[in-house]
Amino acid sequence: MPISQTSSVLIIGAGTWGTSTALHLARRGYKNVTVLDAYPIPSAISAGNDVNKVIFSGQYSTQKDEIEVNEMLGQEAFSGWCNDPLFKPYYHDTGLVMAACTKPGLERLAVRIRPDSNANLVELTKPEEFRNLAPRGVLRGDFTGWKGFHARSGEGWANARDALVAAAREAERLGVRFVTGTQGKVDALIFEKNDVKGAITADGRTWRADQTILCAGANAGKFLDFKQQLRPTAWTIAHIALSPEERALYKNIPVIFNIEKGFFFEPDPEGEIKICDEHPGxxxxxxxxxxxxxxxxxxxxxxxxxxxxxxxxxxxTMPQLADRPFSFARICWCADTANREFLIDRHPEHPSLVLGCGASGRGAGFKYLPSIGSLVVDAMEDKVPEKIHRLIKWNPGIAANRNWKDTLGRFGGPNRVMDFHEVKDWTNVKYRDISKL
Structure with missing residues (x-):
């Protein structure tokens, strides 16, 4: 049946990509859009439900055609952060430092940042050059062995949770229906005659739809056999709370990201600094x-x-904070494809099912919040340009006999993919509802 603006569209998942898709469907005039999620907005398990995310234009690809496509997708997202009135208030153009310490790390850094194509970059080779990035003296560490580049502008961070909620509320204003809790908890997709015709939720209700869009992030594999194309992978984050007097000292420092050690931001509006240790997941x-x-x-x-x-x-980097207690800690899930490219496509065997999956740890896909939904809707409307489609299509062949321990070019920690079954001890940080930080 041809798709029209009155077609019923069901989105599974109200995280970053599901919410973005709902927004872009509404902006294109679709009148019958429903989003199902087990959690209220913002979803407690969404990677996008976070105080801040890096907004970074760097590369993950090495092939010319891949670089071209990813630069285009990145530019569309960045344009949204800078120019879309809905998202612009949440973007902070603080600049970004990307660094590494070892020869392999520096080689990977050369993939992610290409100085010859960005005159805005300043090379950093000495510890004092890193320390001087914060004139109020908060970067007082030794920075031993650090080398990298400072993008003075055009990079930074976004208030993730607030931007995600704003996108959902705007989608609602435009007519999208969000159903959460037991009524929105999807138990299974409805498979009929080699197609998908909606979903069944935990309360027993059947939600039938002309088009179903699966944007369930790391949980997408619960509903569909992805033939090894997705690997749910988790990262680790913690917060340290600053006193009101301290916050001004750390304000406007650039995002500091060592691809072998981790990254951190300036304080969020509540006065907490988020720190992530870097590792392959x-x-x-x-x-x-x-x-x-x-x-x-x-x-x-x-x-x-x-x-x-x-x-x-x-x-x-900031030894004065090294022994402070954590005010919050969390593991954060994303879904890795075999080549770290997105999986956005109409399913070849289920013609009414569209996939919006595989953020692959690229800022948990969050930096694409302003624009990724447009690409998912393009997939539903069968109008993704061929150059892009080749890169993001359903392609189980590249995941055949997949090595689940593939680091996908990531460094840090033991420089290998770890497994939670190996973890013997966990922190004991006082629980806080992350939707209400």
């Missing part, structure tokens, strides 16, 4: 009859080994 591998899969779970703590890495990063 954690899985939670579980054996199933058809083979092993990584299964996401929710936890508002981090492994003790992660805490050790976070505090080591602080000792190198």
């Amino acid at each position: 954690y899985t939670n591998m579980v054996e199933f009859p058809d083979g092993p899969r990584s299964v996401p779970f929710e936890k508002t703590q981090v492994p003790k080994e992660s805490e050790t890495r976070i505090r080591a990063l602080l000792r190198e």
